[in-house]
Amino acid sequence: MNGKKKFTISMISNEQSLQQNTTSNDQNWDAVIESKHSLFAINFKELWHYRDLLVLFVRRDFVTVYKQTILGPLWFFIQPILTTITFTVIFGNVAQLSTDGAPKVVFYMAGITLWGYFSSCLTSVSGVFNANAGIFGKVYFPRLIMPLTIVISNLMKFLVQFLLFVCFAVYFYSMGQIQPNLWILALPLVIVLMALIAMGIGLILSAMTTKYKDLNQLISFGMQLFMYATPVIYPSSAIPEKYQWIANMNPLAGLFDYMRYAFLGVGTFDWWGFIYPSIFAVVVLFFGILVFNKVQKTFMDTV
Amino acid sequence: MSKVVIKAENISKQYRLGLVGTGTVRDDLKRWWYNARGKEDPFLKIGEANDRSTKGESDYVWSLRDINFEINQGDSVGIIGRNGAGKSTLLKILSQVTQPTTGKIYTKGRIASLLEVGTGFHPEMTGRENIYLNGAILGMRKHEITRKFDEIVAFSGVERYIDTPVKRYSSGMYVRLAFAVAAHLESEILIVDEVLAVGDAEFQKKCLGKMNDVSKGEGRTVLFVSHNMAAVETLCNRSITLRDGLISEIGETSKLINNYLSQNSFSNRKISFESIDDAIGNSNVKILYAAVENASSNNLDAALDVYSAINIRFQIVNLTDDATLSIGFDLKTAKGDVLFGSGGKFNCAVNQATDLRCQIPGNFLNDELYQIHMYIHTAAMRQLYSNVELLTFEVQDVKRETGYLGKINGLIRPQLEWTLNNN
Numbered sequence: 001m002n003g004k005k006k007f008t009i010s011m012i013s014n015e016q017s018l019q020q021n022t023t024s025n026d027q028n029w030d031a032v033i034e035s036k037h038s039l040f041a042i043n044f045k046e047l048w049h050y051r052d053l054l055v056l057f058v059r060r061d062f063v064t065v066y067k068q069t070i071l072g073p074l075w076f077f078i079q080p081i082l083t084t085i086t087f088t089v090i091f092g093n094v095a096q097l098s099t100d101g102a103p104k105v106v107f108y109m110a111g112i113t114l115w116g117y118f119s120s121c122l123t124s125v126s127g128v129f130n131a132n133a134g135i136f137g138k139v140y141f142p143r144l145i146m147p148l149t150i151v152i153s154n155l156m157k158f159l160v161q162f163l164l165f166v167c168f169a170v171y172f173y174s175m176g177q178i179q180p181n182l183w184i185l186a187l188p189l190v191i192v193l194m195a196l197i198a199m200g201i202g203l204i205l206s207a208m209t210t211k212y213k214d215l216n217q218l219i220s221f222g223m224q225l226f227m228y229a230t231p232v233i234y235p236s237s238a239i240p241e242k243y244q245w246i247a248n249m250n251p252l253a254g255l256f257d258y259m260r261y262a263f264l265g266v267g268t269f270d271w272w273g274f275i276y277p278s279i280f281a282v283v284v285l286f287f288g289i290l291v292f293n294k295v296q297k298t299f300m301d302t303v
Numbered sequence: 304m305s306k307v308v309i310k311a312e313n314i315s316k317q318y319r320l321g322l323v324g325t326g327t328v329r330d331d332l333k334r335w336w337y338n339a340r341g342k343e344d345p346f347l348k349i350g351e352a353n354d355r356s357t358k359g360e361s362d363y364v365w366s367l368r369d370i371n372f373e374i375n376q377g378d379s380v381g382i383i384g385r386n387g388a389g390k391s392t393l394l395k396i397l398s399q400v401t402q403p404t405t406g407k408i409y410t411k412g413r414i415a416s417l418l419e420v421g422t423g424f425h426p427e428m429t430g431r432e433n434i435y436l437n438g439a440i441l442g443m444r445k446h447e448i449t450r451k452f453d454e455i456v457a458f459s460g461v462e463r464y465i466d467t468p469v470k471r472y473s474s475g476m477y478v479r480l481a482f483a484v485a486a487h488l489e490s491e492i493l494i495v496d497e498v499l500a501v502g503d504a505e506f507q508k509k510c511l512g513k514m515n516d517v518s519k520g521e522g523r524t525v526l527f528v529s530h531n532m533a534a535v536e537t538l539c540n541r542s543i544t545l546r547d548g549l550i551s552e553i554g555e556t557s558k559l560i561n562n563y564l565s566q567n568s569f570s571n572r573k574i575s576f577e578s579i580d581d582a583i584g585n586s587n588v589k590i591l592y593a594a595v596e597n598a599s600s601n602n603l604d605a606a607l608d609v610y611s612a613i614n615i616r617f618q619i620v621n622l623t624d625d626a627t628l629s630i631g632f633d634l635k636t637a638k639g640d641v642l643f644g645s646g647g648k649f650n651c652a653v654n655q656a657t658d659l660r661c662q663i664p665g666n667f668l669n670d671e672l673y674q675i676h677m678y679i680h681t682a683a684m685r686q687l688y689s690n691v692e693l694l695t696f697e698v699q700d701v702k703r704e705t706g707y708l709g710k711i712n713g714l715i716r717p718q719l720e721w722t723l724n725n726n
């Protein structure tokens with residue numbers, strides 16, 4: 001066998017394959033299952049065929065989370081509220097961290113809502129193989145469906161929590177304590193960037209956790225550290241001038257600054273806060289998909 | 304000549320044994336280093352055939368090795384072999400759950416695989432929601448499922464509970480619903496692994512009927528793995544026998560099943576000695592020859608099925624002074640339940656070999672592993688010799704007329720006379 005890499009699997013719909021059968025050409029195969037694959041052989045056509053599955057998975061996640069709980073969907077709100085209260089008391093009142101003059105409640109809520117989305121996406125995506133080993137071991141469908149499901153399911157949750165944040169923001173706005181501006185219209189872009197970065201990093205980690213399970217421990221710990229390294233509970237302005245450049249290497253920093261600049265009117269924000277995360281997102285997602293695509297074919301043997 | 308729809312070329316699958324952990328990083332680095340220089344993976348050269356019982360030398364083992372076959376359109380192919388022969392690995396590769404270490408498989412048409420029924424079923428969701436989810440996992444589009452929805456529900460027979468969460472279902476209902484979804488896949492190739500092991504008789508019959516329709520009626524190709532020879536025999540026209548990861552035979556199902564059964568029974572059906580000195584026994588009696596023979600076949604050693612008449616033969620040498628011996632045996636299952644004992648007083652000339660034969664009729668024993676507990680007494684019933692596991696033999700169930708393919712209950716399975724007394 002030479003090292004030449006080529007062609008991967010492709011699935012063709014019923015009608016097409018029947019037509020091909022009638023041409024009766026034995027060389028005319030619909031699919032080839034083999035061991036060597038090009039790194040870049042990602043079958044987007046097949047992924048598209050399974051789009052209904054993606055929708056159904058998202059629906060399943062949303063419908064089943066709070067079944068048989070007394071408070072039901074209220075839990076979507078209870079979590080961020082309790083965290084906000086905790087942060088307001090601990091970081092705001094006890095530690096007296098700066099909020100750039102914004103009301104503490106909305107300041108923390110903005111950070112928590114955005115961070116919650118990022119961290120739950122990243123953690124779930126990185127554990128996608130282990131969490132779904134049962135189903136992956138029994139049936140084939142494009143594995144990339146699962147990380148996409150996670151990112152979209154969490155988006156639903158994020159939107160519900162974001163609604164809560166908006167309620168608080170409107171209240172504080174009516175009290176004249178915050179000054180939102182038109183930048184809030186760019187929020188969808190920020191969310192997409194968050195999703196892509198979380199998914200990209202998650203995919204890279206997922207590939208590694210299948211073999212080295214130690215990483216799972218590291219990830220939950222690492223996410224905590226990462227939160228403190230990101231301006232979630234403090235404004236970027238609280239970082240000393242000479243360390244600013246290090247803080248700016250964090251692709252998320254700009255996005256959190258944006259959130260508070262647009263909705264609360266505090267801090268600073270410029271275009272660079274979008275450009276750098278965009279480049280970062282594209283690069284990390286590209287590598288993530290490559291690695292994921294390679295690992296998905298054999299992970300059942302090692303997981 | 305029908306068209307080839309699956310063609311496997313040199314399929315091999317290597318697994319690493321033991322704990323994946325120590326040495327993993329080192330082997331990974333080595334593999335990567337060879338790859339980077341364009342050389343072949345060094346670990347492909349090592350490894351050995353997959354024989355569970357002997358301790359291997361290498362950490363790497365070939366679960367499948369150099370598998371080549373072609374399957375024609377409309378064939379239904381059984382894959383048989385012992386546990387660990389590589390059946391499931393082969394199915395996993397065909398269903399793309401894992402990829403082969405080397406080799407290629409060419410396929411034509413959509414493949415649907417059923418390695419398990421109800422993959423992805425969520426207990427909290429209703430039957431209706433689960434039909435959609437499971438169908439989509441198996442590769443159906445939403446509109447396809449909607450089109451077939453009523454058919455699926457009708458086939459499953461759980462209409463009444465369709466809007467109830469499946470966790471409230473009985474296990475039978477659960478399986479019915481799951482199989483119903485799978486049975487309505489529109490794929491040219493259907494891969495099925497032992498799903499018939501579940502469900503009640505009526506439903507099994509329905510499943511088999513459906514699978515028969517799929518392969519014979521609709522001209523689709525079916526690959527079927529099962530330990531249930533009766534099911535394989537009924538469903539499949541061709542078969543592949545795997546043995547330690549290698550293909551040992553490909554061909555017509557009934558022939559392969561016969562060969563497989565005769566090679567793979569756990570039996571110790573015959574003991575035979577040249578001289579009295581080697582023979583088992585004691586100072587009172589020696590046993591020169593003992594065997595369980597197939598009385599319905601020209602070949603005495605042929606595999607035993609539930610229809611065969613069976614001869615139990617003993618050749619003993621009487622070393623006592625008394626020519627009258629009481630000889631008999633208990634027939635028991637491997638689990639130890641005694642079915643019956645049988646014996647009598649025989650005139651066995653002193654110091655000479657005596658040949659005895661007892662026939663168990665066909666259509667009497669069930670699909671079981673049986674043992675012969677042999678005993679010899681004096682005429683006054685003083686024990687001379689006893690051997691609790693003199694012979695072991697297996698009776699197999701093959702070819703069933705009716706739809707039910709599960710094991711029929713009972714230690715024995717006699718053919719009893721039934722009459723219909725209407726008038």
